Amino acid sequence: MEASATTIFNNLALANVASILAALVPVQKGNVISWVLQDALALGVLAVNPAPKDITSVSQLEKLNLDLQNRWVFKNAYDLPNVGNRTDWYTDTVFAGQQFVGTNPTTIKAAPQELVAEFVGEAKKQNLQDVVDYLGSLTLDSLYVQDYRDFRDAVGVASDADLKDGDGDGARFQCAAVVLFNLSADGVLHPLAIVIDYKQSVANSVTIFNKRLRASDSAASEATDWPWRYAKLCAQTSDWARHEIEVHLTDTHLVEEVTIVAALRAFADTHPVYTLLSPHWLRTLSLNASARNTLVPQIIMRIVGFTEDQSYKFINYSFNNFDWEGSYPPNDLKRRGFPTDQAELDGPKYHNYAFARDILPMWNAIKSFVHEMLAISYTSDSDVASDADIQTWCDEIRGDDAGKLKSFPAKIETLAALEDAISFCIHIATNQHTAVNYLQQYYMTFVPNKPAALCVPLPKTLAELQQYKEINIVNSYPVNRPAEWLLSSHVPWLLSFRVEDKNSLSKYAQSLFQVNAGKKSPKPAEVATATAAKNFYDSLVAFTDKMLQVSKSLDDQTIPYTVLHPAANAVSILI
Numbered sequence: 001m002e003a004s005a006t007t008i009f010n011n012l013a014l015a016n017v018a019s020i021l022a023a024l025v026p027v028q029k030g031n032v033i034s035w036v037l038q039d040a041l042a043l044g045v046l047a048v049n050p051a052p053k054d055i056t057s058v059s060q061l062e063k064l065n066l067d068l069q070n071r072w073v074f075k076n077a078y079d080l081p082n083v084g085n086r087t088d089w090y091t092d093t094v095f096a097g098q099q100f101v102g103t104n105p106t107t108i109k110a111a112p113q114e115l116v117a118e119f120v121g122e123a124k125k126q127n128l129q130d131v132v133d134y135l136g137s138l139t140l141d142s143l144y145v146q147d148y149r150d151f152r153d154a155v156g157v158a159s160d161a162d163l164k165d166g167d168g169d170g171a172r173f174q175c176a177a178v179v180l181f182n183l184s185a186d187g188v189l190h191p192l193a194i195v196i197d198y199k200q201s202v203a204n205s206v207t208i209f210n211k212r213l214r215a216s217d218s219a220a221s222e223a224t225d226w227p228w229r230y231a232k233l234c235a236q237t238s239d240w241a242r243h244e245i246e247v248h249l250t251d252t253h254l255v256e257e258v259t260i261v262a263a264l265r266a267f268a269d270t271h272p273v274y275t276l277l278s279p280h281w282l283r284t285l286s287l288n289a290s291a292r293n294t295l296v297p298q299i300i301m302r303i304v305g306f307t308e309d310q311s312y313k314f315i316n317y318s319f320n321n322f323d324w325e326g327s328y329p330p331n332d333l334k335r336r337g338f339p340t341d342q343a344e345l346d347g348p349k350y351h352n353y354a355f356a357r358d359i360l361p362m363w364n365a366i367k368s369f370v371h372e373m374l375a376i377s378y379t380s381d382s383d384v385a386s387d388a389d390i391q392t393w394c395d396e397i398r399g400d401d402a403g404k405l406k407s408f409p410a411k412i413e414t415l416a417a418l419e420d421a422i423s424f425c426i427h428i429a430t431n432q433h434t435a436v437n438y439l440q441q442y443y444m445t446f447v448p449n450k451p452a453a454l455c456v457p458l459p460k461t462l463a464e465l466q467q468y469k470e471i472n473i474v475n476s477y478p479v480n481r482p483a484e485w486l487l488s489s490h491v492p493w494l495l496s497f498r499v500e501d502k503n504s505l506s507k508y509a510q511s512l513f514q515v516n517a518g519k520k521s522p523k524p525a526e527v528a529t530a531t532a533a534k535n536f537y538d539s540l541v542a543f544t545d546k547m548l549q550v551s552k553s554l555d556d557q558t559i560p561y562t563v564l565h566p567a568a569n570a571v572s573i574l575i
């Protein structure tokens with residue numbers, strides 16, 4: 001099962017990133033990456049990856065992005081279009097869209113009443129009567145938030161401390177933004193207000209209200225509304241941390257790893273749970289090793305606005321707060337204030353939330369498959385309750401000297417509970433990871449859309465923010481920090497390689513069918529497995545149609561949302 005760093009990551013991409021690292025990391029002998037570095041340096045890849053310098057406008061960065069895409073050779077991270085291809089990439093529409101179909105479509109949630117009240121109070125304080133009236137006219141069920149208020153708790157600093165890594169010229173800054181959105185009855189998500197860095201209360205922080213209070217307001221001034229664009233940049237930077245450290249690294253890679261290691265300890269390789277789960281482990285553990293040795297310490301730590309210790313605390317915090325059952329897709333949608341009824345999700349109000357509309361049918365497809373497969377070995381709840389290996393699995397996942405994943409069920413004593421737990425292991429390894437991984441290239445290679453940190457301190461007052469011009473945004477980007485720029489743009493690309501066809505979910509269903517259907521005198525279990533695999537495959541075909549239909553129904557037709565295509569949905573956390 002061990003795989004080297006170069007098999008996991010596409011060779012050339014790793015060489016690229018390695019060469020960037022070489023420029024700033026003293027080569028560590030014996031580290032996986034050190035021998036790759038030699039190759040990369042020989043290729044001189046770094047030399048052909050220009051990072052921006054002497055930049056004074058955002059349009060220069062847009063142009064650089066397109067120029068790199070138009071090169072003849074060495075396109076590397078720029079061999080595919082990215083969000084910078086859209087002339088409207090910075091707009092409210094595209095910003096809002098990313099909450100539903102971007103790299104992190106998993107944390108937008110219903111706005112809590114007390115938080116809305118704080119925004120209303122702030123609007124009063126700012127004498128924005130029209131905002132007060134407008135917010136007053138909205139009902140709670142149309143208000144949603146992206147809420148990064150917990151960052152200071154997560155990294156263990158005082159509730160009013162600045163979030164930063166380093167001092168002086170090379171310092172990087174992070175913020176804990178809060179974004180208030182309105183979701184209209186016809187499905188338009190529109191940002192109303194942003195707290196750029198929440199310190200103790202809205203009143204004690206810098207909060208800006210969108211001049212375009214209504215989505216229908218003229219878009220003419222959007223491009224030059226620099227204070228508002230800066231606030232959106234803060235929100236995107238907060239989301240970088242939420243997405244990469246929590247949603248991606250912790251909630252998929254690390255959580256899945258715990259279930260895998262526990263399963264390896266609890267089950268013999270002939271155990272039905274083992275056979276169901278193991279196809280979804282392909283390379284995941286070796287990848288953890290790479291993530292631990294290389295990605296986290298050498299890449300993430302070099303671009304985020306948290307110190308190394310804070311970043312590890314953030315991982316701990318995310319892991320300790322991971323809610324296993326609460327994260328089952330229907331439970332997750334419910335806790336975030338979205339419907340769990342497919343017809344309602346497909347209706348006008350939620351029709352732009354393609355991730356949600358896709359994730360439920362995929363969850364159901366996996367559950368049906370797991371249900372059929374479990375029926376081969378277990379006929380009743382008591383069969384499950386008396387399976388000591390399942391209890392060992394639970395103990396290994398939760399144990400203090402083992403997985404420490406406390407929200408995993410202490411006991412699994414019914415078929416339904418076993419079906420859910422196994423389905424969720426498969427779900428994390430496939431749908432969930434795929435959804436938060438593969439769009440990194442599109443949304444993050446173009447650094448201005450979503451940088452990992454801000455390069456200058458945030459404004460301390462609203463008056464200061466109101467004076468912001470284009471140059472303040474440009475200076476917040478790592479434009480004079482080539483290593484940070486190149487890592488920020490190339491790592492998302494490195495992580496976004498599509499799986500080979502043979503490692504897709506639909507191929508898995510197909511091969512499982514073929515292996516079991518091809519027997520001369522099949523055993524009953526093989527016949528049943530073939531049937532389950534066939535049904536699963538059929539449900540993936542049906543899902544493909546559904547997904548395409550969902551994508552075609554989105555208001556924004558610039559790029560399709562097909563990340564969960566079963567022929568591309570990875571069978572395991574491969575990268």
Ligand SMILES: *[C@@H]1O[C@H](CO)[C@@H](O)[C@H](O)[C@H]1NC(C)=O
Pocket residue numbers: 066067069070081082085
């Ligand atoms: C993205 O922009 C580049 C540069 O203008 C262009 O070559 C490429 O075709 C564009 N791709 C798409 C899909 O628009």
Ligand SMILES: *[C@@H]1O[C@H](CO)[C@@H](O)[C@H](O)[C@H]1NC(C)=O
Pocket residue numbers: 138142182183184185186188190213214215216
């Ligand atoms: C906000 O949502 C409400 C409820 O559907 C709607 O009446 C209002 O027009 C929406 N506003 C915007 C800006 O979309």
Ligand SMILES: *[C@@H]1O[C@H](CO)[C@@H](O)[C@H](O)[C@H]1NC(C)=O
Pocket residue numbers: 309312313316404
């Ligand atoms: C993370 O938690 C583990 C125990 O769960 C602890 O040993 C470690 O010191 C913690 N790390 C940080 C940075 O807090």
Ligand SMILES: CC(=O)N[C@H]1CO[C@H](CO)[C@@H](O)[C@@H]1O
Pocket residue numbers: 257258261285286288289
């Ligand atoms: C290959 C590898 O290093 N796997 C490790 C992943 O992490 C767990 C601990 O959570 C280790 O036990 C594995 O050995």
Ligand SMILES: [Fe+2]
Pocket residue numbers: 248253433437495573575
């Ligand atoms: Fe990943």
